[in-house]
Amino acid sequence: MTNASEQSEYAIEAKGLSKHFGNNIAVNKLDLNIPKGSIYGFLGPNGCGKSTSIRLLTGLLEASEGDVTILGKSLLGHEESLKKRIGYMTQKFSLYDDLTVQENLNFVGAIYGFAGKRKKARLEELLALYDLEKQAKQFAGSMSGGQKQRLALACATLHSPELLFLDEPTSAVDPENRREFWERLFDLCAAGTTILVSTHYMDEAERCHSLAIMEEGNKRADGSPQALMDAMPATVVEVSGNKLRQLKQTLTQHPEILSAAQIGAHLRVLVKKKVQDPLSLISKLSDGRETVLARPSLEDVFVTCTGGRHGD
Amino acid sequence: MGISMWIRVYAIFIKELKQLSRDRMTFGMIIMIPLVQLMLFGYAINTDARHIHAGLVDLSQTSESRAVEQALVATQSVDFIARYRSIKEAEVAITKGEIRAVLYLPADMTRRLFNHPLYDHKQTDSQLTQPIGQWIVDGSDTVIASTIRALRNMPLDEVANHTATRTAPSFEVVQYFNPEQRTVVNIVPGLVAVILTMTMILFTSSAIVREHEHGNMEFLITTPVRSIELMIGKIAPYVLVGLLQVAIILCVGHWVFSVPIKGSILSLLGSSILFIFASLTLGLVLSTIAKTQLQSMQMTIFILLPSILLSGFMFPYDAMPVAAQWIAEALPVTHFMRMIRAIVLRDASLLLLGKDALWLGLFTIGGIIIASLRFKKKLG
Ligand SMILES: Nc1ncnc2c1ncn2[C@@H]1O[C@H](COP(=O)(O)OP(=O)(O)O)[C@@H](O)[C@H]1O
Numbered sequence: 001m002t003n004a005s006e007q008s009e010y011a012i013e014a015k016g017l018s019k020h021f022g023n024n025i026a027v028n029k030l031d032l033n034i035p036k037g038s039i040y041g042f043l044g045p046n047g048c049g050k051s052t053s054i055r056l057l058t059g060l061l062e063a064s065e066g067d068v069t070i071l072g073k074s075l076l077g078h079e080e081s082l083k084k085r086i087g088y089m090t091q092k093f094s095l096y097d098d099l100t101v102q103e104n105l106n107f108v109g110a111i112y113g114f115a116g117k118r119k120k121a122r123l124e125e126l127l128a129l130y131d132l133e134k135q136a137k138q139f140a141g142s143m144s145g146g147q148k149q150r151l152a153l154a155c156a157t158l159h160s161p162e163l164l165f166l167d168e169p170t171s172a173v174d175p176e177n178r179r180e181f182w183e184r185l186f187d188l189c190a191a192g193t194t195i196l197v198s199t200h201y202m203d204e205a206e207r208c209h210s211l212a213i214m215e216e217g218n219k220r221a222d223g224s225p226q227a228l229m230d231a232m233p234a235t236v237v238e239v240s241g242n243k244l245r246q247l248k249q250t251l252t253q254h255p256e257i258l259s260a261a262q263i264g265a266h267l268r269v270l271v272k273k274k275v276q277d278p279l280s281l282i283s284k285l286s287d288g289r290e291t292v293l294a295r296p297s298l299e300d301v302f303v304t305c306t307g308g309r310h311g312d
Numbered sequence: 313m314g315i316s317m318w319i320r321v322y323a324i325f326i327k328e329l330k331q332l333s334r335d336r337m338t339f340g341m342i343i344m345i346p347l348v349q350l351m352l353f354g355y356a357i358n359t360d361a362r363h364i365h366a367g368l369v370d371l372s373q374t375s376e377s378r379a380v381e382q383a384l385v386a387t388q389s390v391d392f393i394a395r396y397r398s399i400k401e402a403e404v405a406i407t408k409g410e411i412r413a414v415l416y417l418p419a420d421m422t423r424r425l426f427n428h429p430l431y432d433h434k435q436t437d438s439q440l441t442q443p444i445g446q447w448i449v450d451g452s453d454t455v456i457a458s459t460i461r462a463l464r465n466m467p468l469d470e471v472a473n474h475t476a477t478r479t480a481p482s483f484e485v486v487q488y489f490n491p492e493q494r495t496v497v498n499i500v501p502g503l504v505a506v507i508l509t510m511t512m513i514l515f516t517s518s519a520i521v522r523e524h525e526h527g528n529m530e531f532l533i534t535t536p537v538r539s540i541e542l543m544i545g546k547i548a549p550y551v552l553v554g555l556l557q558v559a560i561i562l563c564v565g566h567w568v569f570s571v572p573i574k575g576s577i578l579s580l581l582g583s584s585i586l587f588i589f590a591s592l593t594l595g596l597v598l599s600t601i602a603k604t605q606l607q608s609m610q611m612t613i614f615i616l617l618p619s620i621l622l623s624g625f626m627f628p629y630d631a632m633p634v635a636a637q638w639i640a641e642a643l644p645v646t647h648f649m650r651m652i653r654a655i656v657l658r659d660a661s662l663l664l665l666g667k668d669a670l671w672l673g674l675f676t677i678g679g680i681i682i683a684s685l686r687f688k689k690k691l692g
Pocket residue numbers: 021024025026044045046047048049050051052053692
């Protein structure tokens with residue numbers, strides 16, 4: 001319900017949200033119900049409409065069609081009052097390279113109405129929390145990817161928003177920093193912040209409470225990672241042996257096989273669920289190489305529901 | 313609400329100032345543009361301000377009069393290339409263009425010298441305050457006219473064997489042909505107008521575009537900053553930049569090119585601020601249209617060309633065709649050109665120039681309204 005009260009259990013509700021750029025449909029009839037206090041992921045390749053969806057939900061772009069309700073208020077007409085309650089970390093670093101960390105934080109603090117002692121205290125808190133005390137006097141433009149990312153997160157959360165949008169926050173960050181970053185997100189989440197994060201990394205998507213798999217502006221599937229894996233319309237068979245490259249060629253020709261991808265010494269084969277005995281089918285096709293059933297992963301889910309393999 | 317608005321405007325203002333002071337290139341341009349232009353325009357016209365060909369009518373024929381002549385030659389400003397028996401003869405020579413100036417020393421020059429208030433303490437200013445001689449100048453060349461005018465207060469201590477205790481004109485200067493003065497004296501205040509147009513519009517037209525290009529706008533839009541706050545905060549530093557440039561041009565013009573500054577500082581400040589605001593809002597409107605810094609640059613040049621050609625800077629306004637005058641009237645710079653020349657050269661007060669001032673004010677208000685309407689807090 002769009003006129004739901006503040007007590008709405010959802011932080012974000014979207015119905016039929018679409019955005020057209022000329023003939024290009026960047027987002028196509030997106031429906032979302034993101035519960036408060038959760039971490040929700042947008043998973044999809046570049047150009048699938050993740051950033052555009054986030055810009056629509058933050059009120060940065062005007063939707064071509066559809067309704068959005070943010071924190072129980074219709075986005076249309078409440079953009080300005082909602083701005084105090086949401087935070088946004090853009091995909092491209094959007095702070096000032098020619099200002100220092102301290103100056104950037106100071107600027108953002110003033111923009112959000114912080115002043116005097118209150119601002120000073122909040123900045124000190126953030127510098128400590130995001131491990132930026134040593135960099136306080138350094139120009140933002142001269143920092144590493146991980147440091148920039150922490151500064152951007154500090155600025156996006158300076159006003160303690162109830163809802164936080166993060167657009168590919170870890171794309172310029174090494175795996176070690178990525179782990180730390182996710183720990184921080186869970187801290188924020190535990191403190192009651194709802195987080196929407198976009199990514200094209202499977203392992204990151206797997207950390208979300210629930211996620212949407214997106215392709216070419218469409219939501220192909222959504223739910224918790226476990227539910228998505230359980231509901232996957234395919235069985236996973238692993239083949240090991242020699243000449244896997246040639247075998248892959250033959251297997252992918254078969255109409256009942258959705259995909260085959262080499263992972264180390266194995267070939268990971270996705271067989272349509274309607275096939276009664278996938279193991280014997282693959283054994284027959286692979287000339288007696290060793291075959292075993294395997295547990296599905298999020299990547300398998302992604303592969304089955306994208307690239308024209310969804311729907312049947 | 314009201315206070316937090318000014319906190320935000322101030323935050324943007326400080327941020328912009330810091331960025332400006334760290335952008336060495338831009339900062340250098342702010343200082344260098346006026347200096348280079350001044351030197352170019354000033355010296356291009358000021359090619360030979362020394363050794364002006366002058367004539368002498370010496371009716372005194374005393375050792376003092378010869379000492380005055382020598383003191384003048386020693387300044388290198390003038391060379392006396394001819395002598396005339398009467399002022400009539402000399403005037404003819406000026407009209408023919410044989411000489412550019414004439415020094416007329418009357419028969420009672422010696423008496424005037426010793427009675428001159430510079431050297432006679434008993435004289436009060438009202439008595440016998442005659443200058444010791446008179447310069448008659450061809451005013452059609454203002455460089456020459458201003459060089460001779462600079463001699464007006466030349467001390468004649470050595471001639472009089474006294475040290476001057478007060479200042480009073482030594483010579484009277486009469487200008488022929490061009491009492492209203494053109495070129496250098498006209499060019500310096502005109503340059504104030506042209507340079508302000510150039511830098512003010514250029515900096516602001518790229519101000520908003522830059523935030524877009526560097527991706528800062530995407531974050532800013534999701535904050536509570538309002539468009540009017542962003543605009544005020546972003547253009548305010550350039551008011552200071554503009555006033556700095558006015559000061560540079562007028563000071564250098566005054567000290568290097570001896571441009572007299574007759575008007576009051578208050579009128580100067582008032583008219584400059586009005587024009588700076590008008591130019592800044594014009595730049596803001598352009599910045600809401602431009603998508604890239606290159607586009608904003610092109611639009612600035614589009615405005616700059618008519619500003620230089622039609623504002624009265626290069627060609628006299630009255631001599632332009634009516635259609636060109638209409639275009640000129642629409643440009644803020646034309647109004648400011650009139651105001652600054654009147655203030656600097658003729659000591660006009662801002663109140664006397666009410667029409668032009670009003671027009672600049674209206675232009676600013678209209679510009680701000682258009683810019684805020686056009687600047688939506690949306691992307692794309
Ligand atoms: N401002 C825009 N104008 C035109 N097309 C756009 C614009 N922004 C995005 N698109 C298009 O929309 C699609 C989705 O882009 P985007 O949301 O940036 O994808 P992602 O963030 O998932 O990589 C792409 O095809 C892109 O070219």
